Amino acid sequence: MEIQRRVSPRFQNLPNGGKSNIEKIWNATKSRKTLNTRVSPRFQNLLNVGNSNIEKIRNATDSGKKSNTRASPNSKIVKIRNETDSTKISNTRVSPRFQNLPKFEKMRDAADTRKKSNTRVSPRFQNLPNGGNSNNEKKRDAALSTKTSNTSASPRFQNLPNIEKIWNATDSRTTSNTRVSPRFQNLPNGGNSNNEKKRDATPSTKTSNRVSPRFQNLPKFEKIWDATDPRKKSNTRVSPRFQNLPNGDNSNNEKLRDATLSIKTSNTRVSPRFQNVPNVDNANIEKTWDATDSRKTLNTRVSPRFQNLPNGDNSNIEKIQNVPDSRKTPNTRVSPRLQSIPLEKRPFYGSSQKRKTLDDSQDEIMVKKHKVGNAKLECLSNGYVTVENDEKDVADLQETDSKGGKYGDDLTSIHGISTTMAVKDKLRLFNKYFLHFSKAEDARCYRVNGSATDHEIANGKIKDKEEGCEGHVKQAKRSKHKGCVTKRPDLKAISEMLNKNEVLCHERYFGDLPGIEVGHRFYSRAEMVAVGLHKLLQKRIDYIGKPYVESEYNGYTFPLAAAIVMSGQYEDDFGNREEIVYTGEGEKDIPGKKRQFRDQVMRCGNLALKNNKKQSVPVRVIRGHKCDDSYSKKVYIYDGLYKVTGYWDEKGVSGFKVFKYRLKRLRGQDNLTSQNQVHFVRGKVSRVQQELPGLVCKDLSNGQEDKCIPVFNFYNPSLAPTGFKYINSIKLAKNVSIPPDAPGCNCRGKCTNPRSCSCAQLNGGDFPYVSRDGGRLFEAKDVVFECGPNCGCGPECVNRSSQQGLKYQLEVYRTKEKGWAVRSSDFIPSGAPVCEYVGILRKNDELEDISENDYIFEIDCWHTMKGIGGRECILSSHHDVRLARIVLFAADDIPRMQELTYDYNYAIDSVIGPDGKTKQLPCFCGTSECRKRLY
Numbered sequence: 007m008e009i010q011r012r013v014s015p016r017f018q019n020l021p022n023g024g025k026s027n028i029e030k031i032w033n034a035t036k037s038r039k040t041l042n043t044r045v046s047p048r049f050q051n052l053l054n055v056g057n058s059n060i061e062k063i064r065n066a067t068d069s070g071k072k073s074n075t076r077a078s079p080n081s082k083i084v085k086i087r088n089e090t091d092s093t094k095i096s097n098t099r100v101s102p103r104f105q106n107l108p109k110f111e112k113m114r115d116a117a118d119t120r121k122k123s124n125t126r127v128s129p130r131f132q133n134l135p136n137g138g139n140s141n142n143e144k145k146r147d148a149a150l151s152t153k154t155s156n157t158s159a160s161p162r163f164q165n166l167p168n169i170e171k172i173w174n175a176t177d178s179r180t181t182s183n184t185r186v187s188p189r190f191q192n193l194p195n196g197g198n199s200n201n202e203k204k205r206d207a208t209p210s211t212k213t214s215n216r217v218s219p220r221f222q223n224l225p226k227f228e229k230i231w232d233a234t235d236p237r238k239k240s241n242t243r244v245s246p247r248f249q250n251l252p253n254g255d256n257s258n259n260e261k262l263r264d265a266t267l268s269i270k271t272s273n274t275r276v277s278p279r280f281q282n283v284p285n286v287d288n289a290n291i292e293k294t295w296d297a298t299d300s301r302k303t304l305n306t307r308v309s310p311r312f313q314n315l316p317n318g319d320n321s322n323i324e325k326i327q328n329v330p331d332s333r334k335t336p337n338t339r340v341s342p343r344l345q346s347i348p349l350e351k352r353p354f355y356g357s358s359q360k361r362k363t364l365d366d367s368q369d370e371i372m373v374k375k376h377k378v379g380n381a382k383l384e385c386l387s388n389g390y391v392t393v394e395n396d397e398k399d400v401a402d403l404q405e406t407d408s409k410g411g412k413y414g415d416d417l418t419s420i421h422g423i424s425t426t427m428a429v430k431d432k433l434r435l436f437n438k439y440f441l442h443f444s445k446a447e448d449a450r451c452y453r454v455n456g457s458a459t460d461h462e463i464a465n466g467k468i469k470d471k472e473e474g475c476e477g478h479v480k481q482a483k484r485s486k487h488k489g490c491v492t493k494r495p496d497l498k499a500i501s502e503m504l505n506k507n508e509v510l511c512h513e514r515y516f517g518d519l520p521g522i523e524v525g526h527r528f529y530s531r532a533e534m535v536a537v538g539l540h541k542l543l544q545k546r547i548d549y550i551g552k553p554y555v556e557s558e559y560n561g562y563t564f565p566l567a568a569a570i571v572m573s574g575q576y577e578d579d580f581g582n583r584e585e586i587v588y589t590g591e592g593e594k595d596i597p598g599k600k601r602q603f604r605d606q607v608m609r610c611g612n613l614a615l616k617n618n619k620k621q622s623v624p625v626r627v628i629r630g631h632k633c634d635d636s637y638s639k640k641v642y643i644y645d646g647l648y649k650v651t652g653y654w655d656e657k658g659v660s661g662f663k664v665f666k667y668r669l670k671r672l673r674g675q676d677n678l679t680s681q682n683q684v685h686f687v688r689g690k691v692s693r694v695q696q697e698l699p700g701l702v703c704k705d706l707s708n709g710q711e712d713k714c715i716p717v718f719n720f721y722n723p724s725l726a727p728t729g730f731k732y733i734n735s736i737k738l739a740k741n742v743s744i745p746p747d748a749p750g751c752n753c754r755g756k757c758t759n760p761r762s763c764s765c766a767q768l769n770g771g772d773f774p775y776v777s778r779d780g781g782r783l784f785e786a787k788d789v790v791f792e793c794g795p796n797c798g799c800g801p802e803c804v805n806r807s808s809q810q811g812l813k814y815q816l817e818v819y820r821t822k823e824k825g826w827a828v829r830s831s832d833f834i835p836s837g838a839p840v841c842e843y844v845g846i847l848r849k850n851d852e853l854e855d856i857s858e859n860d861y862i863f864e865i866d867c868w869h870t871m872k873g874i875g876g877r878e879c880i881l882s883s884h885h886d887v888r889l890a891r892i893v894l895f896a897a898d899d900i901p902r903m904q905e906l907t908y909d910y911n912y913a914i915d916s917v918i919g920p921d922g923k924t925k926q927l928p929c930f931c932g933t934s935e936c937r938k939r940l941y
C-alpha cells in the first residue's frame with residue numbers, strides 16, 4: 007500500500023530509511039485506522055436500531071458498538087490497541103511453533119516475537135562500535151529494556167486502567183527502547199554511557215547463555231522469545247519453584263523461562279467461550295490466543311453469553327466475582343473521552359443482560375426464574391375466568407393488566423432483564439445447541455458417507471450412492487420410521503437443555519407466560535419446551551398431574567391442563583379464530599399418527615381438560631401449521647388463552663370413542679393479525695408487484711441481485727428513497743488497495759473434510775458454518791476465513807456462505823418514525839448471512855463532516871475479535887484483517903416481515919454536533935430493552 011512508504015519521523019534515521027518491517031507495519035496500522043467504509047450501501051444504511059435480530063450470533067452480550075463508528079466513544083482506545091497490536095500484522099517472521107496456525111494467529115504471535123527477530127538496532131546502541139553492536143547484544147538489550155518497561159507505563163497509557171497499561175506496555179515495548187532502564191538511571195550520566203550499557207548487557211548475556219535443560223531442544227528464537235517476552239509482568243515474579251533456590255540458581259532467565267512455561271501451559275486452558283459447550287472442538291486458535299496473548303488478563307471475564315451454558319462454568323464466574331470491581335464491567339477499558347462520565351452512564355457495549363449479570367447479585371437470576379412458577383398460584387387464586395360470563399373475562403384480564411402483568415410486578419422482569427429478553431436469550435441458547443448438534447451431525451455424516459448430511463438426505467437432495475452413501479440413506483430412512491434413533495438436532499438441543507436445567511420454566515403453570523406474546527412463533531415443539539410454553543415434546547395436552555405444592559392449590563382438583571397444541575394431526579380437530587373443537591388424546595396406533603385404534607379413556611390430559619372446564623382454569627392454545635421455512639417443517643404460534651366451555655364424547659372418524667372439547671378464546675387479548683399469523687401470504691413480488699399497495703420501487707438493486715428488492719412506502723406512496731445508489735460490493739477509494747489473493751485450499755466441489763481443507767485449518771480446524779440451510783454460522787468468530795478465488799472448491803462450498811448473494815427476499819419499507827427500514831418476506835434462521843455491509847472504503851482523513859453522517863461504518867476486526875457483535879469480519883480473497891469484509895448475520899430466528907435491526911449501542915450523550923453541543927435523538931425501536939434515546 008502506498009501508505010506503507012511513509013516513514014514515521016521517529017524512525018527516519020533508522021537503518022534502511024526506517025523501512026524495516028516494523029516501520030511498515032506501524033504505518034500500515036495507521037492506515038488501517040483510517041480505513042472506513044463510507045456507506046451509502048444497499049441496506050446497511052437502512053437498518054434501524056432495535057431488536058438486534060441481526061447481530062452476531064454471539065448474542066447481544068457485546069452487541070452494537072456501532073457507536074464506535076462515529077460517536078466512537080472508545081475509538082481512541084481501539085486505535086491505541088490497533089497501533090500497538092497491529093504491529094504484529096506484517097511481521098513475517100513467525101515462530102515455528104505457530105507456523106501452522108492461521109495467519110491471524112501468526113500475526114498476534116509475531117507481535118510478541120518481534121523482538122527476537124528484531125534486527126533493528128536500538129537507538130541507544132547505534133553509536134556503539136560494531137563489536138558492541140552485535141545482533142546478540144542488541145537482542146539482549148531489547149530484552150532487557152523490554153523487561154524494565156513493564157514496570158512503568160508509558161505516559162501514553164497512564165490514564166488507562168491497569169489492564170490497558172499492561173496490554174499497551176507489552177506491545178509498546180519496542181518504542182520504549184529509548185527509555186532508560188530504571189536500573190541505570192542512577193548511574194553516572196544517567197547510566198546511559200555506552201560503557202555502562204555494554205557492562206550491563208554483558209552479565210545478562212552470560213546468564214542468557216545458560217539454558218534450562220527444559221529448553222535446550224527449543225529453537226534459539228524460541229529461547230530468546232521466552233526469555234525476552236515481557237508479556238510477562240510475570241518477569242518480576244519468581245516461580246515458587248525457584249524462590250528458595252540460591253541466588254545463583256535463581257537467575258532472571260530461569261525465572262523468565264519459568265514464567266514463560268506457565269504461560270505456555272495455559273495452552274491447555276480452554277477459552278471460556280468453549281468451556282461450556284458440549285463436546286465442542288476447543289479450537290486451537292482460541293487456545294493459542296489465550297496462551298500467547300498478553301490480553302490474557304481479559305480471559306478472566308466471562309461473557310454473559312456463556313454464563314448460562316451447561317455447567318454454569320462456575321469457575322469462571324467465580325473469577326469474575328473475585329476480580330476487583332473495576333474489572334468486572336467493560337469499564338476496564340474506557341476511552342479518556344468517557345472517563346468523566348459517571349460509571350452508570352457510560353456506554354455499555356453489550357446487552358443489558360451482560361451489565362446485570364456482572365453485578366454482585368447475579369445468583370438471584372435463577373431464583374427469580376423459579377419464581378415465575380408462582381404464577382400458577384396467582385392465576386388460580388385470581389379465578390379470572392368464568393365460563394359463563396364473557397364480560398368477566400375482559401374485566402379480569404384488564405384487572406390483571408393494570409397490576410403490571412398477570413404475574414405481579416416482580417415477574418415482569420427477571421433480574422432486571424425483561425421477560426421478553428429472557429425468552430429471547432433462552433431461544434438463543436437453544437439455537438446455539440441446535441447449531442452445535444447440527445455441526446456434529448455434519449461431521450458424523452461426513453464420516454459415514456463422505457459428504458452428504460442427513461438434512462440433505464431428508465430434503466431429498468441426496469438420492470443415490472453417487473452423492474451419498476446408499477447404506478447411510480437407507481439407515482437414515484429406517485431409523486426415521488422406527489423413531490428409535492433420532493438425529494434431529496432440535497431434539498438433542500432440548501434434551502441437553504433439560505438435562506442441564508436450562509429451560510426457562512422448570513415447573514408448569516397456568517395462564518400467559520411473561521415474555522411470550524400472542525403471535526409468538528416457534529419453529530419446533532422443542533423451542534416451546536425451552537421457554538416453558540408447552541413442556542411435552544410428544545403429547546398434545548400439557549397438564550399437571552398433581553400440584554407441586556399442595557397448599558398452593560386449595561380446593562383445586564388435578565390433573566389440570568396448562569397448554570394444548572393444535573397441530574392438525576388429529577382427524578377430528580376443528581378450529582377457527584375464536585372457537586376450537588379439540589379432540590382428546592390417546593389410543594392412536596402409532597404415536598404421531600392420526601389413526602385411532604381403540605376408544606379414548608378419560609384420564610391424563612383428557613381428564614385435565616375436563617377439570618379445567620369445571621374449575622374455570624384457562625388453557626394456552628398453540629396452533630401448529632406446516633411451514634417449509636422451519637427445520638421441523640412446522641411452525642407453532644401462540645394464540646392466547648382459551649376457556650374450556652364444554653366437552654362430550656362421540657364416535658370419531660375411525661369409529662372409536664373420542665373426547666371432544668369446545669374451547670373459546672378469552673376476550674381482551676391481542677388478536678392474531680396478518681403480521682403474527684403464520685398464514686401470512688404475500689405474493690412474490692416479481693409476479694404481482696404492480697398491484698401491491700405502497701410499492702414505490704420495483705427493484706432497488708436495479709437488477710444487480712438475483713432477487714429484486716422492492717420498496718414500499720405506505721405513508722407516502724409517491725416517495726421513494728433518494729440520494730441512494732445501490733452497489734453490491736465494496737468500492738475502493740483511489741488511495742486504498744486490496745492485497746493480492748491469498749493461496750487457497752485444494753478441495754474439489756465442496757469443502758467437506760476439515761482436516762484436509764487448509765481454509766478450515768485457518769478457522770481453527772473446522773468450518774465456521776454448518777451445512778444446514780445453505781450455511782449458517784455455527785458460532786461467533788473473531789474472523790471468519792472463507793474460501794477464496796484460489797481455492798479449488800466451487801461456489802456451492804459451505805465455506806463460501808457469505809459469498810452466495812442475497813438468499814432472502816428482502817424489501818425496503820418506510821417506517822413511521824425511523825425513516826427507511828429493511829425486512830424479509832422470507833424466514834431467516836439464526837446464523838444465516840443476511841447481507842454484506844458495503845460502501846466505499848475510504849481513509850479517515852478523507853471523510854468530511856462525519857458528525858453529520860449516520861452511515862459510516864468503521865472497519866475494525868477488533869470489534870468482532872473482542873466479542874463485540876453486530877457483524878462478522880470475513881476474509882475470503884485476501885487475509886488482511888484490516889480490510890475484512892463485514893457481513894451481517896441473523897442473531898436469532900427472524901420471522902417473516904420483522905424489521906431487520908441491530909443495536910447501534912450509541913453511548914447516551916456521546917454524539918457531539920458540529921456546534922460542539924451534545925446531540926440527542928429519541929429512539930423508536932419499541933423493544934422492551936429500549937434505552938429511550940438512540941444517543
Ligand SMILES: C[S@@+](CC[C@H](N)C(=O)[O-])C[C@H]1O[C@@H](n2cnc3c(N)ncnc32)[C@H](O)[C@@H]1O
Nearest residue numbers: 051052053054055824825826860928929930931
Ligand atoms: C444508518 S441510518 C438507518 C437508515 C435510516 N432509517 C434512513 O432512513 O436512512 C440511522 C438513522 O436511522 C434513524 N433510526 C434508526 N433507528 C432508529 C430508532 N430506533 N429510533 C429513531 N431513529 C432511528 C436515525 O435517524 C438514525 O440516525
